Amino acid sequence: MDFDKLVHQPTRLQIFAYLYRHGxxxxxxxxxxxxxxxxxxxxxxxxxEDADCVAVEKQFVDRKPQTTYELTDRGREKxxxxxxxxxxxxxxxxx
Amino acid sequence: MDFDKLVHQPTRLQIFAYLYRHGxxxxxxxxxxxxxxxxxxxxxxxxxEDADCVAVEKQFVDRKPQTTYELTDRGREKxxxxxxxxxxxxxxxxx
Numbered sequence: 603m604d605f606d607k608l609v610h611q612p613t614r615l616q617i618f619a620y621l622y623r624h625g626x627x628x629x630x631x632x633x634x635x636x637x638x639x640x641x642x643x644x645x646x647x648x649x650x651e652d653a654d655c656v657a658v659e660k661q662f663v664d665r666k667p668q669t670t671y672e673l674t675d676r677g678r679e680k681x682x683x684x685x686x687x688x689x690x691x692x693x694x695x696x697x
Numbered sequence: 698m699d700f701d702k703l704v705h706q707p708t709r710l711q712i713f714a715y716l717y718r719h720g721x722x723x724x725x726x727x728x729x730x731x732x733x734x735x736x737x738x739x740x741x742x743x744x745x746e747d748a749d750c751v752a753v754e755k756q757f758v759d760r761k762p763q764t765t766y767e768l769t770d771r772g773r774e775k776x777x778x779x780x781x782x783x784x785x786x787x788x789x790x791x792x
Binding site: 607615616619622688691695 | 698700702705707710711714717718780783784786787789790792
């Protein structure tokens, strides 16, 4: 059973799941939803960006700069694969 | 969402799942089933033992020493809780 550590790490697994469900999300919203520190969130998002799993968009909203994140196609795909792995592990428990 | 890192770590998650399904298992059987190195398996089993999640039994089979492992009640409980956390994350994706 192959576990992708990029996706499996607890904080990142939750970032993946949140962005998968909610689509484009701002940094403050993500921080609040996951209850993590700014530094921790930035570090994990950075790793996901480096792996081409998250796209970052910087724009101005009411003249204020706002950064939003969303999963790339590759990010969605890797997350779906990983959920499949976890589901298989869980399903096997009933056998 | 609370992720127990003792259980969540990929190799340990698979050891937990295997012992949960199969009960008492010898070291070589576990090594073969999970396709991990001896050192890696011993290190993870050691951490699970330190956390009172695995019980170790040493016995003689055909006059050869054999070490077997099984989850303790605490180990089963922690694993079930963790599976509950993962199931909740997966279920939420459909909402």
